[in-house]
Amino acid sequence: MAEPLELKKTLNLPKTDFPMKASLPQNEPKQLEAWHGGNIYQRILEARKGKPLFVLHDGPPYPTGEIHLGTGLNKILKDIVVKTNSMAGNYAPYVPGWDCHGLPIETQVEKELGGKGKVPPAEFRKLCRQFALRYVEQHKKDFKRLGIFGRWNDPYLTMSHEYEATIAAAFLDFMEKGYVYRGRKPVYWCLFDSTALAEAEVEYEDHASPSIWVKFAAVVGGRGEAPKIGPDVSAVIWTTTPWTIPHNRALAFHPDFEYAVVETEKGTLLLAADRVAALQAECGIKEAKVRATFKGRDFDGMKFQHPFLPIQVPGILADYVTLDQGSGIVHTAPGHGADDFYSGQKYGLEIYAPLDDKGVYLEGLPEYKGKDVFSANPIVVKLLADRGALLGNHEYKHSYPHCWRCHNPVIFRATEQWFIKMDQAAHGKEKTLRQEALEEIHHVKWIPAWGEDRMYEMIEKRPDWCVSRQRFWGVPIIVFYCEGCGARLEDFKALRNVVKWFEKEGADAWYQHTPEELLPAGTKCSCGSTKWRKENDILDVWFDSGSSNLSVLKGAEWPADVYLEGPDQYRGWFHSSLLVATGVRDAAPYRGVVTHGWTLDERGRPMSKSLGNALYPIEICEKWGADLLRLWVGSVEYQADVKMSERVMTQLSEAYRKIRNTFRFALGNLGDFNPSRDALSNDQLEEFDRWMLDHTAELVKKCREWYANYEFHRVYHAIHDYCVVDLSAFYFDVLKDRLYTKAPRNKSRRSAQNAVWKISSALIRLAAPILVFTSEEVWKYFPKSQSEPESVHMSLFPEAAAVAGGIAKDAAEKWERLAQVRSAVLLALEQARAAKAIGGNLEAKVLLHADPHGSALQKLLEEKRSVLPALFIVSQVEVHSSAIPASVPAESLPVLTIKIDRAEGAKCERCWNYSTHVGENLRYPKVCERCSEALAEIERDGSVNVAAT
Secondary structure (H helix, E strand, O other), X not given: OOOOOOHHHHOOXXXXXXXXXXXXXXXXXXXXXXXXXXXXXXHHHHHOOOOOEOOEOXXXXXXXXXXXXXXXXXXXXXHHHHHHHHHOOOEOOOOOEEOOOOHHHHHHHHHHHOOOOOOOHHHHHHHHHHHHHHHHHHHHHHHHHOOOOOOOOOOEEOOOHHHHHHHHHHHHHHHHOOXXXXXXXXEEEEOOOXXXXXXXXXXXXXXXEEEEEEEEEEOOOOXXXXXXXXXXXXXXXXXXXXXXXXXXXXEEEOOOOEEEEEEEXXXXXXXXXXXXXXXXXXXXXXXXXXXEEEEHHHHOOOEEEOOOOOOEEEEEEOOOOOOOOOOOXXXXXXXXXXXXXXXXXXXXXXXXXXXXXXXXXXXXXXXXXXXXXXXXXXXXXHHHHHOOOEEEEEEEEEEEEEEOOOOOEOEEEEEEEEEEOOOOEOOOOOOEHHHHHHHHHOOOEEEOOHHHHXXXXXXXXXXXXXXXXXXXXXXXXXXXXXXXXXXXXXXXHHHHHHHHHHHHHOOOHHHHOOHHHHOOOOOOOOOOOOOEEEOOOEEOHHHHHHOHHHHHOOHHHOOEOEEEEOHHHHOOHHHHHHHHHHHHHOOOOEOEEEEOOOEEOOOOOEOOOOOOOOOOHHHHHHHOOHHHHHHHHHHOOOOOOEEOOHHHHHHHHHHHHHHHHHHHHHHHOXXXXXXXXXXXXXXXXXXHHHHHHHHHHHHHHHHHHHHHOOOHHHHHHHHHHHHHHHHHHHHHHHHHHHHHHOOOOOHXXXXXXXXXXXXXXXXXXXXXXXXXXXXXXXXXXXXXXXXXXXXXXXXXXXXXXXXXXXXXXXXXXXXXXXXXXXXXXXXXXHHHHHOOOOOOHHHEEEEEEEOHHHXXXXXXXXXXXXXXXXXXOOOEEEEOOOOOOOOEEOOOOOOEEEEEEEOOOEEOOOOOOEEOOOOOOOOOOOOOHHHHHHHHHHHHHOOOOHHHO
């Protein structure tokens, strides 16, 4: 007879080469190299050919500088969306893009050149192109490092020939439909960059302005009772832009407000009755006696003397006058404000704004002529004081518009610009562009839902779109003027010839060819001239990026299924894309819009270099790994603002470790499992295992729903909790005895392995869109069936029905009840250990009894008596039919009483359970009856240590 087996070698202890330590910063780059060397993105698409199409359209960032945490959040969220849809069985391409035109690039190139105007326009554009390409390549590298798959070898660039041609063609579509006009209006103007700005290019920052109260002496006129106001009365205005006073052309009154003439130590003053107290407080006026009151409409047409210019300005009526600030009389400069401008048009006022592109006065008194507007503020204040017109002056801190790129304060300035009419219907249509866009908003799914109202309000209230810029790096406005008579060329067939040039040479063709070359030969004006002059302005970069859907989305890809960006894009890319697509194709370019919040530090402050609180994606990858950054993205409720700090990353590291260890346990116990050889049908599995598979199927169902609804944080928390609570602390803990001590090929052990294999397969795939590197690493070690692909990212999500164990409802309810009993027993065991009644749980014998009110529970315990020791991980369990002396009611199950005694018998040296049968097996005298059975099976099958091979 053969020698007895060495007991330790007969245990199926976990064995795997899957490392406990992740070493993500060192190992992730190796995986990236393997992915891109094997063309993983293309292989995924090939595997999904013919499947339903899903398109996430990438909003193009500017290729300037290092990617920051907000960009990382954005790109990882998009990658999760694309991967979840691919694994859901869709053909989900991802084409990354970059917005290469505009001020951000120009500003950087000008810095490198040492100023503006250093080289000709064509050369400057070449340098801008080179700069953009340099950072596109750097961004590509950084985005790939985050585990993002996409068409990196052929992204879309707004400066490509094809794209620039698309932009030009879209603008010509707008023009041909009658939306485009050139007009003089006040627009945001950046003095530093010498260009007009759109609303989307203006950010509000804190700014200190002079707050002044000024007198305009009443002269003559007015309606109704106004001429009776008496002598020596001055209307009072309040402004924070003293530099606009030289350009004042009216005083605006609200027709329905009550205005008072008040006698003060600083003269007899006219202002809104409700603002007298504010005037006193701001201007240090002690006495204010009301002489008479009038309605605002009475001052329509009254004349007022300008404080220091030889002009009289009229009183006008306007509904936009409020009583929130100031005097209730609004200083009106039609060349420097939207409301002012429209009032100017209504009353035929002069639209006066004699400033150059740097904000320098071209006309005016010697005191301020030749000065820039901000330098002129104190000069104008002194002029007012010297003329006795200044009532009050102090510093006023408020939110003021700044240029989004250079962060300098901007001004409103009336200039000649190109506009798209919001309230114009295209030729042959009834609805205006605004009406069509507003209707389209309701056809889009907005996540969060408040996005719909935000976009609607913005489109509803926005002015005409100023689409011209006084720059070089962009797509020129395709307009020609006749050299003979100055008329604009409106032959759209001829104009579209320029688009063909752009297709061949890009927009550089505009700067490298004459008008006669760009236009078809012999293009004539109605006056007979064939000589043309090109427009100098370029298009707003938001028109560029807003045209991306027209250039990138081909055929059935348009409209996109989803756009996903930050909240600033409601006035940016979401906004311009909607207007461009509606204007050209009469529909929104997206079916859904998802918005994420801002990235903040742990104190809720925006991250910035100046505050020293910035964390950059590449730094995080080098210290913790990209999967930890992705785990953070997956863990936060990203639709609100999200916080990040080293402390957060440390906490996530611990969560990651627990998930990784769960996978490692599974792999260690599947070392001898071959699914093609060892797979069992559900009816061959133990009921406990089938019940756990049903739980996993429910997790699969929920996670897939959450992924589809973009609720990624719910997926992460569900997977984490399942790994930590349901598996590590419960199911895997219970299974250890079966997996380690049963004979390797024992049906009970194979049942457990089947369940572990199915559960792990499901979890790896559910986690894959978030933990892209770790899931791939686990997948390499995972025993796959022959039909499974080489990469987890080429696989499909698990189907809940395929995972489910399929036990009957009443059986599932029994196991749910037993899980409650287990929790109560574990608490009793913990108390027994604390009281030193037992050492470890295997030293315990558990005595249970359910009182008459718990007869169903008593019956269940008796029915499942044989599995209870394994479920509780104790050596023995007794179910008593009558009350147990000295037992204690379970807190969570009052009908159940529990008593913990020491287990009877001796300790088995193989499984460490206590048994009264230890010593009965003469061949193996130190093992229990369970291990005797296992050893006999091992000897019979010759399967010792199979699990370790």
